[in-house]
Structures are given as structure tokens and as C-alpha cells.
Amino acid sequence: MTDLERHEYDVIVIGAGGAGLRAAIEAREQGLRTAVICKSLFGKAHTVMAEGGIAASMGNANAKDNWQTHFRDTMRGGKFLNNPRMAELHAKEAPMRVWELETYGALFDRTPDGKISQRNFGGHEYPRLAHVGDRTGLELIRTLQQKIVSLQQDDHRETGDYESRLRVFAELTVTDILKGDDGAVSGAFGYWRETGGFVLFSAPAVILATGGIGKSFKVTSNSWEYTGDGHALALRAGASLINMEFIQFHPTGMVWPPSVKGILVTESVRGDGGVLRNSEDKRFMFDYVPDVFRGQYADTEEEADRWYKDPENNKRPPELLPRDEVARAINSEVKEGRGSPHGGVFLDVSTRLPAEEITRRLPSMHHQFKELADVDITAEPMEVGPTCHYVMGGVEVDADTAATSVPGLYAAGEVAGGMHGSNRLGGNSLSDLLVFGRRAGVGAAEYIAALGDSRPAIRDVDIDRSTETALAPFRDASENPYTLHSELQQKMNDLVGIIRREEEVREALEMLDGLDERAESVGVEGNRPFNPGWHLALDLRNMLAVCRCVALAALERTESRGGHTREDFPGMDPQWRGVNLICTLDDTGTVQLKRQPVPEIRQDLLELFERTELSKYLTEPELSRLDAGSAESAQGSEQS
Amino acid sequence: MSYDAKFKVWRGDADGGTLEDYTVEVNEGEVVLDIIHRLQATQTPDLAVRWNCKAGKCGSCSAEINGKPRLLCMTRMSTFTEEQTITVTPLRTFPVMRDLVTDVSFNYQKAREVQAFSPPADLQPGEYRMQQVDVERSQEFRKCIECFLCQDVCHVVRDHEDNKPAFAGPRFLMRVAELDMHPLDTADRRPAAREEHGLGMCNITKCCTEVCPEHIKITDNALIPLKERVVDRHYDPVVWLGNKIRRRGA
Numbered sequence: 083m084t085d086l087e088r089h090e091y092d093v094i095v096i097g098a099g100g101a102g103l104r105a106a107i108e109a110r111e112q113g114l115r116t117a118v119i120c121k122s123l124f125g126k127a128h129t130v131m132a133e134g135g136i137a138a139s140m141g142n143a144n145a146k147d148n149w150q151t152h153f154r155d156t157m158r159g160g161k162f163l164n165n166p167r168m169a170e171l172h173a174k175e176a177p178m179r180v181w182e183l184e185t186y187g188a189l190f191d192r193t194p195d196g197k198i199s200q201r202n203f204g205g206h207e208y209p210r211l212a213h214v215g216d217r218t219g220l221e222l223i224r225t226l227q228q229k230i231v232s233l234q235q236d237d238h239r240e241t242g243d244y245e246s247r248l249r250v251f252a253e254l255t256v257t258d259i260l261k262g263d264d265g266a267v268s269g270a271f272g273y274w275r276e277t278g279g280f281v282l283f284s285a286p287a288v289i290l291a292t293g294g295i296g297k298s299f300k301v302t303s304n305s306w307e308y309t310g311d312g313h314a315l316a317l318r319a320g321a322s323l324i325n326m327e328f329i330q331f332h333p334t335g336m337v338w339p340p341s342v343k344g345i346l347v348t349e350s351v352r353g354d355g356g357v358l359r360n361s362e363d364k365r366f367m368f369d370y371v372p373d374v375f376r377g378q379y380a381d382t383e384e385e386a387d388r389w390y391k392d393p394e395n396n397k398r399p400p401e402l403l404p405r406d407e408v409a410r411a412i413n414s415e416v417k418e419g420r421g422s423p424h425g426g427v428f429l430d431v432s433t434r435l436p437a438e439e440i441t442r443r444l445p446s447m448h449h450q451f452k453e454l455a456d457v458d459i460t461a462e463p464m465e466v467g468p469t470c471h472y473v474m475g476g477v478e479v480d481a482d483t484a485a486t487s488v489p490g491l492y493a494a495g496e497v498a499g500g501m502h503g504s505n506r507l508g509g510n511s512l513s514d515l516l517v518f519g520r521r522a523g524v525g526a527a528e529y530i531a532a533l534g535d536s537r538p539a540i541r542d543v544d545i546d547r548s549t550e551t552a553l554a555p556f557r558d559a560s561e562n563p564y565t566l567h568s569e570l571q572q573k574m575n576d577l578v579g580i581i582r583r584e585e586e587v588r589e590a591l592e593m594l595d596g597l598d599e600r601a602e603s604v605g606v607e608g609n610r611p612f613n614p615g616w617h618l619a620l621d622l623r624n625m626l627a628v629c630r631c632v633a634l635a636a637l638e639r640t641e642s643r644g645g646h647t648r649e650d651f652p653g654m655d656p657q658w659r660g661v662n663l664i665c666t667l668d669d670t671g672t673v674q675l676k677r678q679p680v681p682e683i684r685q686d687l688l689e690l691f692e693r694t695e696l697s698k699y700l701t702e703p704e705l706s707r708l709d710a711g712s713a714e715s716a717q718g719s720e721q722s
Numbered sequence: 723m724s725y726d727a728k729f730k731v732w733r734g735d736a737d738g739g740t741l742e743d744y745t746v747e748v749n750e751g752e753v754v755l756d757i758i759h760r761l762q763a764t765q766t767p768d769l770a771v772r773w774n775c776k777a778g779k780c781g782s783c784s785a786e787i788n789g790k791p792r793l794l795c796m797t798r799m800s801t802f803t804e805e806q807t808i809t810v811t812p813l814r815t816f817p818v819m820r821d822l823v824t825d826v827s828f829n830y831q832k833a834r835e836v837q838a839f840s841p842p843a844d845l846q847p848g849e850y851r852m853q854q855v856d857v858e859r860s861q862e863f864r865k866c867i868e869c870f871l872c873q874d875v876c877h878v879v880r881d882h883e884d885n886k887p888a889f890a891g892p893r894f895l896m897r898v899a900e901l902d903m904h905p906l907d908t909a910d911r912r913p914a915a916r917e918e919h920g921l922g923m924c925n926i927t928k929c930c931t932e933v934c935p936e937h938i939k940i941t942d943n944a945l946i947p948l949k950e951r952v953v954d955r956h957y958d959p960v961v962w963l964g965n966k967i968r969r970r971g972a
Contacts, residue, residue, distance in 0.1 A: 339751020608768030
């Protein structure tokens with residue numbers, strides 16, 4: 083291989099969003115020579131799209147908040163399918179991760195006493211989201227980007243080279259994770275988007291931080307980068323994916339004009355007082371409070387409105403239910419003919435807050451609607467509907483170290499699974515990125531320290547195979563990658579979307595068989611330098627693999643929970659609560675699905691909940707074990 | 723609702739290129755980026771363009787439309803007549819890589835040259851206290867999505883390659899101002915602003931402010947105040963003149 087560029091690092095971080103950058107900062111601070119690889123320019127990752135805030139129980143807005151309440155809210159939001167250890171670590175460490183950002187230079191909005199301001203959000207008991215207007219993701223990405231630059235400046239002072247310990251490889255796509263003879267990670271293979279030239283990275287540790295899979299759906303808030311690369315890289319490297327059936331449809335995406343359909347409308351609109359109405363001008367969310375959340379949400383508009391001023395003595399408005407509930411409610415309203423002219427519902431903040439307050443609190447929403455839809459949100463309601471936003475499922479990892487089952491392979495952020503169970507709360511993503519991004523950096527450092535000098539070697543046969551696969555689309559073949567992609571998006575949206583049925587999911591699987599076959603004869607025009615058709619052809623194989631996992635898991639889980647709604651199995655079944663669905667690839671490259679128990683929730687964590695609430699989620703045997711355990715610990719404390 | 727629009731798109735690479743003509747369908751509510759994507763999907767699968775969020779938040783799809791620096795995703799087709807030919811060219815200030823994609827590494831070099839945030843050494847995480855009114859000034863500049871349209875339009879570097887080494891450009895002079903106005907930053911940024919980042923070369927023509935898709939008042943709120951702070955130490959003819967004119971007008 084004459085045109086193969088080679089690099090050697092301790093750790094390779096794939097992805098430069100919040101998780102990737104936080105992992106890279108940690109790895110570099112742990113003394114590792116670190117490379118960050120991203121498909122886009124540095125600082126453009128999808129994290130910039132996050133609007134509402136970072137959930138962390140700092141207690142600045144309500145002193146009653148603490149990690150236990152954050153843990154409880156996270157488990158409720160995920161319908162108790164979360165990896166409980168991840169939810170615990172997340173709730174405990176989020177405040178420090180946010181405070182750290184201030185030392186990097188972040189400027190959050192402030193409380194009157196000068197602390198970080200915190201706002202209300204769906205599913206969070208207290209105002210908990212650190213924010214900067216409605217552009218918190220941009221603040222996060224820029225802050226981490228500037229921290230990376232700051233570390234590079236330190237290195238420059240010391241070594242004369244900005245990139246001696248930490249280098250960003252922008253506009254480079256990784257196509258394969260490589261392993262040594264013993265099955266441990268040996269590096270990664272990819273190509274420069276600009277030149278099409280191939281690059282080989284030797285490194286004993288790889289951290290996946292590639293984000294989600296939303297570009298497999300037609301209506302999505304996700305950018306082109308979200309093609310499930312990390313999910314597919316992990317699968318092909320031998321790691322497993324969990325819970326891929328759980329996909330979050332954000333309740334409020336733009337619905338008009340067609341070209342912006344799916345673009346996110348932040349949940350902060352509702353957190354700050356915005357309400358949802360149907361074509362009959364009714365605040366319909368009061369009709370959609372599910373049993374598990376009764377008692378926590380207001381029954382009347384009057385009480386809901388009082389809550390904004392007096393949250394101690396009133397219950398929350400149902401517009402602030404977790405996202406899965408609100409998305410399903412909107413879907414039903416539209417289906418039953420009470421939708422807005424362009425097939426959504428009305429989200430109105432104009433009659434709820436003074437215009438000046440709206441432009442101050444929601445500046446980018448004001449800007450977005452004005453520029454893209456000719457709608458002035460200070461004077462008229464927005465039209466909104468569900469949009470594919472986030473995948474709860476992802477690479478199976480160890481909670482403490484972010485390690486996958488492949489030695490040397492780590493995953494953090496959206497690409498990792500387990501943390502959010504069946505549904506993620508708003509604001510818990512940015513905190514997830516920081517908490518587990520950092521933990522992945524630490525995990526990789528510990529692994530490398532234990533490895534000593536015996537680093538796995540890259541095998542030539544792998545380089546040849548990766549090269550061949552990457553060049554394959556330059557064949558004389560007729561299938562157009564854009565056509566295949568748009569068919570995939572349409573079908574996934576229609577058949578494995580927000581509401582699912584057995585026959586439709588089966589149809590999706592057949593559709594995927596057909597697309598897999600056609601993908602074999604995708605051909606691209608032109609040459610290797612900056613060729614988007616070629617890039618899409620390579621991303622397509624990742625999307626197809628991930629979509630198959632989604633469809634297989636969606637077919638298997640015969641209940642409705644969080645981001646998985648089966649019209650033919652509408653209820654939540656406690657038997658299913660304890661089951662994770664695991665996807666792996668077998669020797670022939672075929673996806674295999676199996677069931678695996680969800681890690682048990684520790685007794686002390688279970689005791690953070692009322693028994694009556696737990697009884698809505700757990701099976702009878704689980705409840706009996708809980709009771710036995712409580713009796714034992716009560717006895718234990720009597721004795722001591 | 724739909725019509726066929728006439729487009730001229732620059733195709734080529736570092737060795738040269740030309741404007742090529744296309745006729746392409748346009749539907750209601752679309753932006754220029756939609757049309758570029760339609761070209762890719764139906765006529766020119768290898769047309770190179772950068773983009774990400776398609777919502778004006780990431781600043782990737784910067785280009786020049788009819789000669790004006792714009793975000794492709796925030797330029798609605800309804801701002802043109804159906805008869806108008808729309809010309810899309812790459813950013814002029816930066817070297818072309820291919821088609822609409824330019825090499826913007828200049829900006830990342832400049833970013834590295836601005837000394838990082840320097841907090842008080844003894845202040846621990848969680849102890850930061852700042853008032854909203856004090857952070858708001860810097861917050862305005864942190865709205866920047868780094869689309870580099872201001873860098874592209876700035877005449878100090880737009881047609882003066884030789885000025886590039888000595889001039890950080892509006893985006894990074896604004897970054898200096900942002901840090902200078904950060905309530906807890908301890909560094910004195912005035913000497914570097916003048917000596918390393920070329921603040922004196924800016925003669926406040928406000929071209930940067932005009933093209934900013936985030937509507938940040940780069941000149942009025944960042945560059946002029948920074949010049950005034952620097953002038954406390956050094957004489958700057960533009961600030962001197964500006965003060966004269968303003969005083970006369972008052």
C-alpha cells in the first residue's frame with residue numbers, strides 16, 4: 083500500500099461531540115497520546131444541536147435537589163430498564179462535570195446569587211438544567227473545543243508542537259476497528275474525506291463516541307453524520323448492542339415547511355411555559371397522563387398554571403411528561419383528526435410569556451422559526467410533531483469504565499446503551515456525555531497501563547480487507563446510494579417508527595434483506611477526493627446493519643415501554659422490564675438477537691422509591707425479594 | 723408550487739474550475755442547501771459541499787450566493803424570483819479544496835494563537851460566582867457558530883493573502899474581546915490583541931457584522947470596545963477618529 087498514511091497513538095477517540103471531546107481531554111490529562119477523529123470539521127458535531135441544557139442536581143434553583151432525586155427521575159423516565167449503576171454514577175457525578183466546564187471557560191446563565199441557573203424540563207422533579215438560553219449544546223461543544231486548544235497550547239509551550247500529545251483529525255471517517263491476534267484492539271482504519279487517502283492508526287485503545295443513528299429515519303432532528311457508525315463498528319469488532327428497539331421520537335420537531343421537517347424545537351419552550359393545543363384549541367395533554375405518572379402531574383389547567391410560580395404546592399403541567407408520552411399523545415391527536423394544518427399540533431408560548439421574555443429565553447427558536455418558517459413565535463403558535471431524535475440503545479458497556487466486551491474498545495455518549503433505559507429524559511444527554519466521556523478516558527488509561535509494552539499488532543490481512551471494502555463502491559454498478567438511503571429512511575419511518583406492529587416490522591426486515599442485496603451493487607461516480615456519493619455508500623452499510631438490529635429487537639419485544647410502542651401489545655409488562663435484547667454478529671456477519679437480564683437494581687437504590695411506585699414496574703417475585711431485603715436491612719440496623 | 727430554477731455552481735479544485743449551469747426543481751419552503759442536495763441526488767452525485775445541522779446552528783455550509791457570504795441552509799429560495807439565476811461559489815478568502823468546500827484551517831490556526839481562558843488559580847470548580855449582567859456581554863460572542871463568514875468577508879484578508887499571518891480576523895478578535903470581558907479571566911489581553919492579533923488593521927467597516935448569521939454585533943460590541951481598551955495603552959488612529967466623529971455628532 084503506497085498511499086497509506088500511518089499514525090501511532092495511545093488512544094483513538096472516534097467522534098468529536100461532547101462525549102468524544104470529554105474523553106479526549108481526560109485521556110490527554112491521564113498522560114496518553116490522544117487522537118480525536120471526526121467526520122466533520124472540529125466544533126461542528128451534533129452536540130451543537132442540543133438546546134435545553136445539562137441535567138445536574140446542583141440544587142441552585144431548588145435546594146432540595148440531590149443525586150437521589152435525579153437518579154429517581156432518570157429511572158422513571160427510562161421505565162426502570164436503565165442500567166442502574168450507570169444511572170447512579172450519572173446522577174452523582176453530573177454536578178462536578180458541569181462545574182468543571184466553568185473552569186474551562188463556559189458561561190452559563192446565572193441565578194440572582196451568581197450561581198449557575200437551572201431550568202425545568204420534562205420528567206425532572208426540580209429545575210435542574212444548567213443552560214445558556216436555548217443554545218446549551220453550542221456552549222458545551224465550544225467550551226470543550228477551547229479546552230482542547232488550551233491543552234494543545236500547554237503542549238506547545240513544552241514541546242514546541244501543538245499536536246505533540248493531542249491531535250484532532252477532522253473530516254476523517256473511520257471504516258473499521260482493527261484487532262490483533264489475541265482479539266484485542268490494535269487500531270483503526272479510515273479515509274480522509276478531503277483526499278480519499280487511507281489512514282491507519284495503531285493504538286491499543288479506541289473510544290467510540292460517534293453519536294446516534296437518526297439518519298436512518300426520514301423525519302429526524304439528526305445531521306448527516308448520524309449514520310450509526312460507532313454502533314456498526316462495534317458490532318463488526320465483536321461487541322454487542324443492547325436495547326436497539328428504544329428510539330426516542332422527540333415530541334416537538336418542526337413540521338413545516340417540508341425542507342425543515344424534523345428540525346428540533348427545544349423542550350425548553352414547554353419548560354418555560356409553552357403549552358400544546360390541538361385544532362379544537364384544547365390542551366390535550368391532560369387526557370394523556372398514564373397511570374404510572376398519575377399523582378405527579380396536574381389534573382386541571384389552573385393547577386398546572388399555578389405550578390410555574392408555586393411548584394411546592396401544585397403539580398406539574400402534563401406538557402412536561404417524559405418525551406415518549408408527549409410524542410405518542412401528539413401522534414394520537416393528529417391521527418384522530420385534531421391536528422394542525424400541516425399535520426402537527428400547536429405549541430404556543432406567545433400567549434404565555436411577554437414577547438421580550440420569549441426572545442431572551444428562547445432566542446434561537448425565535449430565530450429559527452422566523453428565518454425558516456416565517457413564524458413569529460412571540461405572536462403566534464408553532465406547528466410541531468414528533469421527530470426521530472435519539473437512540474437509547476447502543477453498545478453494551480461496563481458502567482464504571484465504559485469498556486465493551488472487546489478488550490481495548492470503549493464507548494461513551496449516545497453510542498453507548500443502558501444509561502437511559504427505554505427513554506431518555508431531556509437534559510440527561512449532555513450530562514451523560516460528560517460523565518461517561520470522562521470515565522471512558524479513565525478506563526482506557528487504566529487498560530493501557532495494565533497492558534504495559536505488549537501492544538497488539540495490526541495484521542496486514544486486515545489492512546488489505548479494509549482497503550478493499552472501502553474501495554468497493556467504485557465499481558461499474560447501477561444502484562445509486564442516494565436512492566437506497568432515501569428508501570431506507572422512508573421505510574424505517576413508516577414501518578419501525580413511533581408506533582409499531584408485528585406485520586410492519588416483518589415487512590421492514592424483508593425490505594432490509596432487499597436493500598442489503600442492492601447495497602452489494604451500489605456504484606459511485608467520480609474520484610476519491612471529497613466525494614459525497616462514495617461517503618454515503620460507505621455509511622450505508624452501517625445504517626443497514628443498525629436498522630436490522632432495531633427491527634429485530636422491535637419485533638422481539640412484545641410490550642410497549644418508553645421509546646418502543648407496539649400497537650399490538652399496548653401495555654407495559656413487568657416480565658419484560660428485566661430483559662435486555664442483545665444484538666451481535668455471528669461468523670457469517672449475520673445479526674443474532676438474544677435475551678439477557680437487566681442488571682439488578684441494588685437494594686439501597688430500590689429503597690429510594692415508594693413501594694407503591696415500584697409495584698407498577700416490578701414483578702411479584704422482584705417485589706418479594708425487595709420486601710425480604712428491606713426486612714433484613716431493618717433487622718440489621720436494629721442489631722447494630 | 724414547484725418550479726425549475728437556474729443555478730450556476732462553481733465546480734473545480736485547487737488547480738482551477740468553472741461555473742457550471744444546472745436547471746433544478748425547487749419546492750415551497752426550500753433553502754439553497756436543499757437545492758444543492760437535490761443536485762447531488764439527481765444530477766451530480768460527486769458535488770462537494772459541507773453541511774451538518776441544516777438549521778443554522780453548526781456553521782458548516784458557508785458559501786457565497788450571488789457573491790454574498792451566506793449559510794446555504796439559512797438562505798430561503800423564496801428570497802429570489804423564479805426567473806433569477808442563482809450563483810453559488812466557495813468562500814473566496816480560503817483556498818478551494820473541491821467545488822464548494824474550502825480549506826478553512828487558517829481559522830483553526832488563529833484559534834490556537836489566542837491565549838486560553840485563565841481563571842484565578844485558587845478558584846475551585848463549583849465556586850464560580852458571576853452575575854448575569856456581567857456574563858451577558860461575553861455570552862453574545864459565544865453565540866458564534868464559527869461559520870467564518872466574517873473571516874471570509876473581512877477585506878483585511880479577503881484579497882490580501884499577505885495580511886493573513888498578522889491578522890486574526892473578526893472571529894478571533896471577538897474571541898479576545900470575549901475573554902477580556904469574562905468576569906473571571908485574569909489575563910491582560912490588550913498587548914496581544916494589538917501586537918499578535920492585528921487589532922489595529924481592523925478599520926471598523928462593519929462588513930463582519932453585516933454577514934453574521936447570528937446577528938452578533940461584532941464591530942460595535944466586540945471590536946470597538948476592545949480597541950478602546952487597547953488605546954488606553956496605545957494610540958490607535960481609528961479609535962481616535964471614531965471618538966472625534968461621535969463627539970461632533972453628539
